[in-house]
Amino acid sequence: MKPSILNKPLSSEQLRINVxxxxxxxxxxxxGCAFSMIELFAVLYEKFVSVDLTDLNNPERDLVCLSKGHGxxxxxxxxxxxxxxxxxxxxxxxxxxxxxxxxxxxxxxGIEVSGGSLGHGVTxxxxxxxxxxxKKQNRKVFCFVGDGEMNEGSVWESLLFAAHWKLKNFIxxxxxxxxxxxxxANEVLNCESFSDKLNxxxxxxxxxxxxxxxxxxxxxxxxxxxSDPRPKAIIARTVKGKGVxxxxxxxxxxxxRLDEDTYQRSLSELKANA
Numbered sequence: 001m002k003p004s005i006l007n008k009p010l011s012s013e014q015l016r017i018n019v020x021x022x023x024x025x026x027x028x029x030x031x032g033c034a035f036s037m038i039e040l041f042a043v044l045y046e047k048f049v050s051v052d053l054t055d056l057n058n059p060e061r062d063l064v065c066l067s068k069g070h071g072x073x074x075x076x077x078x079x080x081x082x083x084x085x086x087x088x089x090x091x092x093x094x095x096x097x098x099x100x101x102x103x104x105x106x107x108x109x110g111i112e113v114s115g116g117s118l119g120h121g122v123t124x125x126x127x128x129x130x131x132x133x134x135k136k137q138n139r140k141v142f143c144f145v146g147d148g149e150m151n152e153g154s155v156w157e158s159l160l161f162a163a164h165w166k167l168k169n170f171i172x173x174x175x176x177x178x179x180x181x182x183x184x185a186n187e188v189l190n191c192e193s194f195s196d197k198l199n200x201x202x203x204x205x206x207x208x209x210x211x212x213x214x215x216x217x218x219x220x221x222x223x224x225x226x227s228d229p230r231p232k233a234i235i236a237r238t239v240k241g242k243g244v245x246x247x248x249x250x251x252x253x254x255x256x257r258l259d260e261d262t263y264q265r266s267l268s269e270l271k272a273n274a
Contacts, residue, residue, distance in 0.1 A: 011081075018080055022077070022094070033177070060137070066104045079110045130162075143173065146180065162231040
């Protein structure tokens with residue numbers, strides 16, 4: 001029997017608080033790019049991905065693949081709230097001997113792809129989708145990428161392959177926060193319009209506000225229920241650092257670490273909005 005949809009509410013503010021705590025505990029970076037994906041994962045895990053929390057290797061599960069591996073704290077935060085990870089994992093994040101590293105690692109329960117080399121996770125995800133398609137299984141592969149990551153040539157090769165094989169079970173989600181490591185995505189290498197390009201690659205494509213739960217529910221519903229044989233793509237327009245005012249749309253929070261002042265200010269702001 002296929003695992004069930006969780007239907008478990010996940011608070012955006014609490015998920016961001018978890019990220020802040022991990023970043024402070026591990027003296028680590030990549031806060032802003034985790035924050036931009038919080039709602040993308042919260043809504044997905046709440047209502048659309050079929051998993052079995054008692055058996056994360058269930059062969060009938062849907063696959064959630066993070067190609068944008070440096071945003072992994074967003075996924076860890078969800079897995080913590082779902083009971084897959086515990087407080088010890090959060091407390092020891094990014095420290096010596098910890099299971100949780102700064103990039104996605106498939107050795108962690110619930111993580112399907114080791115990411116970090118940008119574009120790599122897309123190719124693996126398409127391979128998963130092809131295997132599922134060939135086995136005629138009713139399973140979906142959700143693959144999350146950054147808009148800067150779309151610069152990688154391997155991404156577009158993989159998308160051509162997915163379209164050729166009519167992998168309708170493959171759902172690409174682009175976290176389009178308009179930044180990458182060293183600047184604005186459209187200034188480093190402009191890949192827009194994603195909609196036009198993906199449509200020309202024969203993808204069924206939608207665009208939405210990546211922080212609107214209502215809009216995300218609508219596009220996830222369309223992508224998961226569509227009978228169209230084409231692969232799917234969701235372009236989610238997001239804000240890097242979303243949720244903490246002094247981090248929002250400021251690329252310094254791609255690499256900046258928290259000190260005691262910014263840690264306390266972040267927590268106070270998130271708790272006030274909870």
